[in-house]
Amino acid sequence: xxxxxxxxxxxxxxxxxxxxxxxxxxxxxxxxxxxxxxxxxxxxxxxxxxxxxxxxxxxxxxxxxxxxxxxxxxxxxxxxxxxxxxxxxxxxxxxxxxxxxxxxxxxxxxxxxxxxxxxxxxxxxxxxxxxxxxxxxxxxxxxxxxxxxxxxxxxxxxxxxxxxxxxxxxxxxxxxxxxxxxxxxxxxxxxxxxxxxxxxxxxxxxxxxxxxxxxxxxxxxxxxxxxxxxxxxxxxxxxxxxxxxxxxxxxxxxxxxxxxxxxxxxxxxxxxxxxxxxxxxxxxxxxxxx
Amino acid sequence: xxxxxxxxxxxxxxxxxxxxxxxxxxxxxxxxxxxxxxxxxxxxxxxxxxxxxxxxxxxxxxxxxxxxxxxxxxxxxxxxxxxxxxxxxxxxxxxxxxxxxxxxxxxxxxxxxxxxxxxxxxxxxxxxxxxxxxxxxxxxxxxxxxxxxxxxxxxxxxxxxxxxxxxxxxxxxxxxxxxxxxxxxxxxxxxxxxxxxxxxxxxxxxxxxxxxxxxxxxxxxxxxxxxxxxxxxxxxxxxxxxxxxxxxxxxxxxxxxxxxxxxxxxxxxxxxxxxxxxxxxxxxxxxxxxxxxxxxxxxxxxxxxxxxxxxxxxxxxxxxxxxxxxxxxxxxxxxxxxxxxxxxxxxxxxxxxxxxxxxxxxxxxxxxxxxxxxxxxxxxxxxxxxxxxxxxxxxx
Numbered sequence: 143x144x145x146x147x148x149x150x151x152x153x154x155x156x157x158x159x160x161x162x163x164x165x166x167x168x169x170x171x172x173x174x175x176x177x178x179x180x181x182x183x184x185x186x187x188x189x190x191x192x193x194x195x196x197x198x199x200x201x202x203x204x205x206x207x208x209x210x211x212x213x214x215x216x217x218x219x220x221x222x223x224x225x226x227x228x229x230x231x232x233x234x235x236x237x238x239x240x241x242x243x244x245x246x247x248x249x250x251x252x253x254x255x256x257x258x259x260x261x262x263x264x265x266x267x268x269x270x271x272x273x274x275x276x277x278x279x280x281x282x283x284x285x286x287x288x289x290x291x292x293x294x295x296x297x298x299x300x301x302x303x304x305x306x307x308x309x310x311x312x313x314x315x316x317x318x319x320x321x322x323x324x325x326x327x328x329x330x331x332x333x334x335x336x337x338x339x340x341x342x343x344x345x346x347x348x349x350x351x352x353x354x355x356x357x358x359x360x361x362x363x364x365x366x367x368x369x370x371x372x373x374x375x376x377x378x379x380x381x382x383x384x385x386x387x388x389x390x391x392x393x394x395x396x397x398x399x400x401x402x403x404x405x406x407x408x409x410x411x412x413x414x415x416x417x418x419x420x421x422x423x424x425x426x427x428x429x430x431x432x
Numbered sequence: 433x434x435x436x437x438x439x440x441x442x443x444x445x446x447x448x449x450x451x452x453x454x455x456x457x458x459x460x461x462x463x464x465x466x467x468x469x470x471x472x473x474x475x476x477x478x479x480x481x482x483x484x485x486x487x488x489x490x491x492x493x494x495x496x497x498x499x500x501x502x503x504x505x506x507x508x509x510x511x512x513x514x515x516x517x518x519x520x521x522x523x524x525x526x527x528x529x530x531x532x533x534x535x536x537x538x539x540x541x542x543x544x545x546x547x548x549x550x551x552x553x554x555x556x557x558x559x560x561x562x563x564x565x566x567x568x569x570x571x572x573x574x575x576x577x578x579x580x581x582x583x584x585x586x587x588x589x590x591x592x593x594x595x596x597x598x599x600x601x602x603x604x605x606x607x608x609x610x611x612x613x614x615x616x617x618x619x620x621x622x623x624x625x626x627x628x629x630x631x632x633x634x635x636x637x638x639x640x641x642x643x644x645x646x647x648x649x650x651x652x653x654x655x656x657x658x659x660x661x662x663x664x665x666x667x668x669x670x671x672x673x674x675x676x677x678x679x680x681x682x683x684x685x686x687x688x689x690x691x692x693x694x695x696x697x698x699x700x701x702x703x704x705x706x707x708x709x710x711x712x713x714x715x716x717x718x719x720x721x722x723x724x725x726x727x728x729x730x731x732x733x734x735x736x737x738x739x740x741x742x743x744x745x746x747x748x749x750x751x752x753x754x755x756x757x758x759x760x761x762x763x764x765x766x767x768x769x770x771x772x773x774x775x776x777x778x779x780x781x782x783x784x785x786x787x788x789x790x791x792x793x794x795x796x797x798x799x800x801x802x803x804x805x806x807x808x809x810x811x812x813x814x815x816x817x818x819x820x821x822x823x824x825x826x827x828x
Contacts, residue, residue: 143657147684151649256480259672261703270683276651277683351679352648353672353704361646396652401615401642 147276148397154282156389157289160382161344162366165337170375172309172333180341181363187199187213187342213336215340221334252356262349265327293382368412374425467510471530473523474818476515483543490757493734499814504765516547523547537774555581559776564754573805585760585807593625595813600664604689610638614669622668638662643682650680663667667692675704682708702821709818716816718755718793720748721823746821759791
């Protein structure tokens with residue numbers, strides 16, 4: 143029971159990490175940059191979902207959609223203000239700029255949304271169902287499917303569709319892509335919008351199981367980046383797999399050895415795994431095509 | 433140079449008179465000022481801002497009451513508030529500024545133990561009484577200074593842990609309780625206290641589990657405690673993480689008694705934890721619900737009058753902050769009146785001389801002695817729980 147309940151909890155959290163990490167993946171494969179305010183986008187999704195559903199009183203699906211759109215808009219803003227000005231000059235300052243952007247957003251939400259943690263209305267999380275002797279909310283079972291579905295959809299989109307392939311072309315050679323008639327700027331901006339929308343989706347999925355407050359996303363963002371690197375940031379399947387493995391191992395370590403060791407063991411394992419597989423689980427060494 | 437200075441021609445007597453005049457001029461505003469300044473260093477912004485607001489309200493209601501009766505030593509009490517942002521360094525600077533520039537006669541402290549601990553050495557060395565009204569860290573008052581200027585009207589972790597263990601045994605017949613504690617210095621300090629309280633009764637514990645403020649799922653930790661045979665849980669965490677523990681227990685379907693420190697009282701616990709919130713029995717020093725004493729009713733009335741945003745009892749939160757601050761202000765005013773001066777050492781001595789004070793939390797008899805600077809003891813705690821957003825007392 144100890145192990146099964148840990149696995150169920152772990153896989154649910156793991157698919158959340160995976161969703162956020164997919165956000166890192168998307169921008170990386172298109173522009174070789176990532177948005178370090180992903181954790182704040184998770185928070186933004188949950189907070190806006192709460193505001194639209196509870197304070198404005200929109201029906202849940204509508205509140206969800208509105209919050210997702212707002213998160214995508216945040217992604218566009220991040221790309222335009224925090225990434226493009228630096229990346230276009232070949233500077234790596236977007237690293238710090240996106241971290242700073244996340245901190246600014248967290249604090250802005252603290253002052254506007256309020257200091258007290260609030261509770262998201264329960265969605266499929268009122269009566270637990272019993273599976274293998276452990277209580278599970280239906281929502282916890284749905285989250286992994288959403289995560290896997292999104293990962294699969296994203297992989298298919300990038301590999302099989304014309305527009306997806308054009309996105310991947312951007313990272314290979316932006317100039318050549320531009321000459322081929324691909325709108326490079328729009329492609330990169332779109333990848334950031336998708337990335338923050340994924341984080342926002344993760345935030346709204348976890349919110350009914352958690353509480354909504356301004357600093358809820360920070361640790362998620364950090365773990366998700368570890369997951370993205372672990373999975374091989376260039377591979378959607380690898381990232382999702384790493385998320386599930388990370389979540390499950392985290393819960394298992396806590397269950398078997400106690401929570402005092404969880405963070406030490408997990409982050410040490412990440413370092414160890416990267417030493418053995420420098421490109422992550424399914425990542426490939428970048429080949430510079432000249 | 434000197435020969436050209438007119439003062440050279442002044443007689444010694446005249447110089448002396450002049451010096452005295454100037455000195456008394458400097459002293460004049462102090463003796464003639466209309467108010468006695470008292471300082472507060474607390475979190476007025478950030479996550480704990482609500483605690484600072486409660487303390488200000490408690491202090492203000494008490495000061496208004498005292499001032500309406502003519503004040504202390506014929507002067508009105510004035511409260512000067514500084515925000516420490518829950519940051520020990522900022523708190524220490526604010527305390528220094530209040531003492532050195534504003535010349536406050538005494539200081540009040542806020543919610544955060546680390547901030548209070550940073551102010552303690554300064555209060556002792558500058559000989560200004562420092563009254564704690566919230567932070568429960570044991571070493572704040574038990575600081576080992578030869579001349580201790582730190583007093584407190586609040587819970588003390590070590591005594592709280594003692595009370596939590598006694599309650600779990602008496603109420604639930606706990607034989608092998610487990611601990612689920614937040615992973616920070618507060619959790620650490622209570623782990624020590626709980627271990628000690630269990631050891632003195634030779635009761636074994638099922639396990640000690642820690643969790644993080646932002647943990648979504650505490651099921652793995654709780655499953656370990658359940659597997660180890662825990663028959664009751666001690667919970668130490670603030671409101672949001674406490675709610676995650678309750679939600680995780682719900683999901684596991686594990687109905688186990690929970691005896692908690694006062695964390696859940698700090699926010700919307702019922703909203704966050706759901707209906708099972710009522711199962712958590714937590715410690716308080718005071719609650720405005722239930723049958724109130726005459727004093728309680730009067731204070732509640734004054735609060736509603738002064739702060740129109742207080743409409744129901746659910747708005748009088750956190751009650752402990754208000755009540756502790758109210759009694760702390762009254763006791764401090766008594767000490768100043770007894771000392772007859774604003775001199776720190778004399779006020780400190782006067783704290784020991786307070787015989788009795790009929791307060792909001794209790795009737796204080798000799799609240800402070802040289803050995804004990806904590807006015808609230810083990811028998812003064814009450815256990816409460818949340819019912820529909822209101823904190824209700826439980827019978828022990």
